[in-house]
Amino acid sequence: MRKDVEKYIQKKYGSNPEQLWRSYPNYSVFRHSDNRKWFAIVMDVDSDKIGRPGTERVDIIDVKIDDLMLRDILLQQERFYPGYHMNKRNWITIVLDGTVSFEEICRQIDASFEMTASAGQKKKFRQPKEWIIPANPKYYDIVHAFDTEKIIDWKQGAGIIKGDTVFMYVGAPVSAVMYKCKVIETDIPYDYSDKNLTIKALMKIQLQKRYKPDKFTFEVLKNEYGITAIRGPRGITNSLSLALK
Numbered sequence: 001m002r003k004d005v006e007k008y009i010q011k012k013y014g015s016n017p018e019q020l021w022r023s024y025p026n027y028s029v030f031r032h033s034d035n036r037k038w039f040a041i042v043m044d045v046d047s048d049k050i051g052r053p054g055t056e057r058v059d060i061i062d063v064k065i066d067d068l069m070l071r072d073i074l075l076q077q078e079r080f081y082p083g084y085h086m087n088k089r090n091w092i093t094i095v096l097d098g099t100v101s102f103e104e105i106c107r108q109i110d111a112s113f114e115m116t117a118s119a120g121q122k123k124k125f126r127q128p129k130e131w132i133i134p135a136n137p138k139y140y141d142i143v144h145a146f147d148t149e150k151i152i153d154w155k156q157g158a159g160i161i162k163g164d165t166v167f168m169y170v171g172a173p174v175s176a177v178m179y180k181c182k183v184i185e186t187d188i189p190y191d192y193s194d195k196n197l198t199i200k201a202l203m204k205i206q207l208q209k210r211y212k213p214d215k216f217t218f219e220v221l222k223n224e225y226g227i228t229a230i231r232g233p234r235g236i237t238n239s240l241s242l243a244l245k
Contacts, residue, residue, distance in 0.1 A: 001096040001097070001098055001105075002042060005061060005096060005102070005105060005109070006042060008109070009030050009109060013125070015030045015031065015032070015033070017029065017030060018031070026043065027042070028043075030042075032113075032117060032118065034118050034121060035116075037116040037117075039063065039109070039116045039117075040062065040063050040113075041061065041062040041086070042059065042060070042061050043060055043061075044057050044058065044060070046058075049084060058095055058096075059097070060081075060084060060094065060095055060096060061093070061096060062085075062092070062093050063092060063112035064091050064116055065090065065091065065092050065111065065112065065115075066090060066115050071092060074092055077100075079094060079095040079097065079099040079100045080092055080093070080094055080100070081094075081095070114126065126161070129160075129164050130164070130165045130241055131159075131160060131164060131166045131167065131236070132167045132169050132177065132227070132234055133154075133157055133160075133167070133169065133232075133233045134169050134230045134232065135170050135171065137170055137172075137173075137174065138171075139197060142168065142178070143174065143178070150206055150207045151204055151206045151207070152204070152205060153188070153205075154202065154203055154205050155202065155203075156188070156202055156203040157233030158233060159233060161183070162183055162184065162185060163183060165180065165182055165183070165208075166181050166183060167179070167180050167181075167236070170213075174213050176211070176214070176217045177211050177215075178210065178211055179210060180207075180208045180210075181206055182205065182208055184204050187201055188201060188203065188204070189202075211244075216244065225237055
């Protein structure tokens with residue numbers, strides 16, 4: 001499993017193992033290429049060094065974890081231990097003997113990578129998200145925007161990246177979600193400003209689905225999904241995501 005874990009890190013994140021200690025040639029550190037922060041350490045240690053019976057040599061991985069509640073839950077499970085040779089409040093050790101599934105180990109590696117990553121790396125590697133974004137028909141004829149085109153330029157919202165999904169909420173007098181779109185390009189330079197609107201960058205969005213204006217109205221969003229305001233890009237709940245699909 002150690003080889004599989006190291007291959008996973010190298011393939012997904014392009015991080016190669018570094019042997020930093022001459023006395024410990026089997027200790028491999030993985031870190032970010034830009035900020036140089038560690039996000040995983042693969043080692044082999046005696047079992048009793050991590051608090052389990054015996055002195056047999058075992059392969060382990062240390063990953064960072066900032067959620068103290070999740071840390072406490074994991075430490076109650078077999079083959080999870082406080083971080084070996086690391087800050088035990090922020091790192092956990094996982095034994096690589098197959099007791100913890102490869103998929104679970106990869107999830108913990110991904111979480112450790114994200115929490116130690118720079119803003120640029122987080123943007124590059126994060127998974128696609130779904131957003132509701134507002135569209136004011138007073139400033140743009142969004143109701144008819146997709147009548148002749150499947151792809152349009154739109155103001156880029158903070159946090160939105162290529163691959164994300166945006167559900168366009170058209171303001172009064174429509175007051176409803178009308179379109180589902182895929183973001184196919186971002187960070188297009190643009191400079192516009194007036195008393196109502198400032199745009200610094202555009203994104204290209206591609207129409208995927210239309211909704212009837214009486215389906216996902218503001219009242220439905222508020223009463224059934226707890227969305228009381230749509231003033232800028234915002235995430236959506238799992239229940240609303242399922243309904244929109």
